[in-house]
Amino acid sequence: MNEKQMVGEKAAEYIKDGMVVGLGTGSTAYYTIKKLGELVRNGLNITGIPTSEQTAKLAVEQGITLVDFKDVKQIDVAIDGADEFDTNLNLIKGGGGALLREKIIGNAASTFIVIADSSKGAEKLGAFPLPVEIVKFGSEMTSRKIAELGCEPILRLNGNRPFITDNGNYILDCDFKQIDSPDELELQLNMIPGVVENGLFVNMAKRLITIENGELVEKTR
Numbered sequence: 724m725n726e727k728q729m730v731g732e733k734a735a736e737y738i739k740d741g742m743v744v745g746l747g748t749g750s751t752a753y754y755t756i757k758k759l760g761e762l763v764r765n766g767l768n769i770t771g772i773p774t775s776e777q778t779a780k781l782a783v784e785q786g787i788t789l790v791d792f793k794d795v796k797q798i799d800v801a802i803d804g805a806d807e808f809d810t811n812l813n814l815i816k817g818g819g820g821a822l823l824r825e826k827i828i829g830n831a832a833s834t835f836i837v838i839a840d841s842s843k844g845a846e847k848l849g850a851f852p853l854p855v856e857i858v859k860f861g862s863e864m865t866s867r868k869i870a871e872l873g874c875e876p877i878l879r880l881n882g883n884r885p886f887i888t889d890n891g892n893y894i895l896d897c898d899f900k901q902i903d904s905p906d907e908l909e910l911q912l913n914m915i916p917g918v919v920e921n922g923l924f925v926n927m928a929k930r931l932i933t934i935e936n937g938e939l940v941e942k943t944r
């Protein structure tokens with residue numbers, strides 16, 4: 724079993740009957756959703772809220788009932804992957820472009836569980852270029868304003884066209900090299916008009932499930 728499958732399936736153990744579950748996006752969350760599908764087919768009763776169109780499709784294929792977000796007052800647990808995590812369980816997310824919905828759902832969940840293979844750990848965040856979702860209007864200006872914070876934003880492409888998020892926006896990948904104060908940078912970025920959201924998830928993860936020396940490890944905050 725690969726590391727993504729190990730952590731992804733482990734997270735499914737936290738899901739109990741009757742829960743409303745935030746379903747993450749990406750190649751690690753894939754294994755959680757597959758496992759939850761198996762459990763649902765064996766009688767587990769949950770409803771899911773997907774963090775992307777891609778995840779919605781997978782969840783439906785797996786037989787997981789989805790609920791309309793507008794009808795939801797409480798999300799019990801959200802499970803999602805990460806592109807990078809630090810020792811305080813702060814994260815960089817958005818490698819797959821799903822960061823906005825992931826942040827809304829992760830923030831609304833009583834418990835946000837992160838699942839990440841051993842390659843994602845870092846002393847300080849920043850080696851992974853930070854994804855920032857911006858509106859199309861004025862995108863060059865928004866990009867210049869972000870650059871003033873200390874990076875060279877690169878417009879994410881899909882082939883030779885801009886990548887478009889599920890929300891109809893662009894993504895700028897911003898290589899800050901090393902992020903000393905993720906909480907400050909998160910706020911500074913979101914203060915720039917045109918920025919919709921950024922991929923820094925600070926003080927959100929309650930539990931991290933990862934791998935160390937080939938073994939499953941869990942850390943809580």
Ligand SMILES: O=C[C@H](O)[C@H](O)[C@H](O)COP(=O)(O)O
Pocket residue numbers: 747748749750751752803804805806815816817818819820821822825
């Ligand atoms: O937008 C994508 C998400 O933030 C993913 O959770 C993140 O990119 C990690 O994905 P993966 O599990 O495929 O490495």
